[in-house]
Amino acid sequence: MPDLAQLGLYIFLLPLMGAVLLLFVGRRLDQFAGVLASSAVGLSFLLALMGWTRLLGQPAHGEGENLRSASIRVLDWIHVGRFDFGFDLLVDQLSIVMVLVVTGVGTLIHVYSIAYMAKDPRYHRYFAYLNLFVASMLLLVLADNLLLLYVGWEGVGLCSYLLIGFWFEKRPAHNAAKKAFIVNRIGDFAFLLGIFVLAGAVGSLTVGEINEAAGAMTAGIATIAGLLLFAGATGKSAQIPLYVWLPDAMEGPTPVSALIHAATMVTAGVYVVARFSPVFDQSEGALAVIGWIGALTALWAALMAAFEYDIKRVLAYSTISQLGYMFLAHGVGAYSVGIFHLVTHAFFKALMFLGAGAVMHALAGEVDMRRMGGLRKVLPVTGTTFAAGWLAICGLIPFSGFFSKDAILASAWANGDYALWTIGVATAFLTAYYMSRLYFRVFEGDPVVPDDAHPHDAPPAMAGPLIALAGAAVIGGLINLPGALTLEHFLEPVLGESHVPAGLTPWVLAGVALLVAAGGILVARSLYLLPGGEQRRARLYSIAPVLVEAARAKFYVDDIYGALVVRPAKALARAITDFFDVRVVDRGITGLGRVVAGASEVLRGLQTGYVRNYALAFLFGVVLLFSFVAVRVVT
């Protein structure tokens, strides 16, 4: 039997091998490629379950240190001076939770893709990328040192590029892929600087040593390192100011969106902040920045979601917003609550993305919700499972979103951050509103389908994952139900305790959250479902037409970035090409060629082709040499 850390290695290797296999011989596997990829990730999931039960089987605390953790040195990697980086994997409570989410949700998405991508000509390549994506994410969450984590971090970025641009024949798709990659690179650079700062301050990059040394760090160092790491997280996890790539990433195949939004990629930033929580704990400033950025992102993205008509983009903004909640939780020091929300969000967001995919599948690729309606009657499985996701994200009891969102708001309150709490509640209202808007428009009311579509409900390979995720979205909140075996309690040795307000307060807070969610749903119902909604909408929008206009234009952020960053960068590049490339490099090369050609023009006269000339030259040479030797000998 492999020990715990070896299990971690196998969990990572399975999808990686799947990816390698599919890249090299995938074409020959044909339709079997999807099954192979799914079973690679599925096996990983089973191994992760094994690891999890084994962790549970060990005592949690022993002499002050975390017993439920194991690390393994797979390979030596870099040995420089006092630095010693290895290919080290770490399995502990936090990484096993992440691994379970990544492989669990990942498996379902793989299975779903078998049906969804069945007719694609690059079927095997799609699954190779998907497996590589999962493998990179697993490396990221299992890495025991920051450098290895960074490898996974970049791997995730690369795979997102490949998958968002999977249909690269479409111009928007490859533009979106480039945008995602470049925006992420900005964050990655800050992340790398953060790694350097930590390496300089701690002298080691292993997770354990950094977190141990964090207690002795000065607030200044901790703030710098923390903010740099968080800047990296804003790129990967799509927070202000680097969230702009995520809505565009909807150009990729829908299961990819589900994978990016639920299991891999965007959760990376949330994970990293939690993983190095002792460092962040050391700096009040960094935590405040994280909390505020998270809260503002949550609100900002929710506002944009409320005015979007593309169902996938609504879900994308919703992801940004929910990630904001997770960072809000981190910012108030409730790391385990942030991870809890990450888990529940993975369930319901993957569910809704796959549901949106099923809708597109049924309606010949339609994404504009204005051209849909009443689809629950046409697509009963999709509609019903989507409803579960909708209720979960709205935060209605007893769906999973209620527990995690409520825990975040309660933590903010307990930490005394009433302003953050208020923003969180406002976002909860907006979340309930925009998700209900989407749900009512698409699934309720009178059936509306585009003329050229022949709606058909999800085939079994798609319906299965939908139903499984719907189940998880409904009961997923129970993993943190107060009691002995709660997620927070499980994560405590790694992430520390989280505080809940005492007495009656949590009940009041939960009540407020519920009321707000119900309010959001009712408002959406009156604006979109009940007769006369159109007029009420117009009246509401006329209160602040400027705001509505701005939200519809995504608050002009893309235009501002375009004017401030993209266009100057392009102009600079153009100037450099025109001057340096054309004048210096090109002319230098041409000039060199001319010199050589000219020299050969002159020198080739020496080659007459007559043997006699060569023989004569040879003779002269010999005579010269001999006379030289003769002179030397005589004198």
Added chain:
Amino acid sequence: MSIPPGYYLALAGLMFTIGVIGVLVRRNAIVIFMFVELMLNAVNLILVTFARMRGALDGQVVVFFVLVVAAAEVVVGLAIILMISRRRGTANVDDISLLRW
């Protein structure tokens, strides 16, 4: 009565000079080839002469090497010349100057 070694050396020098001049002025590849052989034999003569003057055998041994190498060279050289003359109907070295630029 023996011939003084100086005569041998003079003869060898003469032969070598004739060989050099022949290689430089003649055009027929086969004739050039024969002049090369003449030079080689001049050298052989010198080697043998010096060996005798020193009363040692090593010079004569070297001659054997020269002979072997010369034989090999003749084989290769003649084969090349034969092929050229078959293809082009001439063994005139001045006509064979295609390999320059």
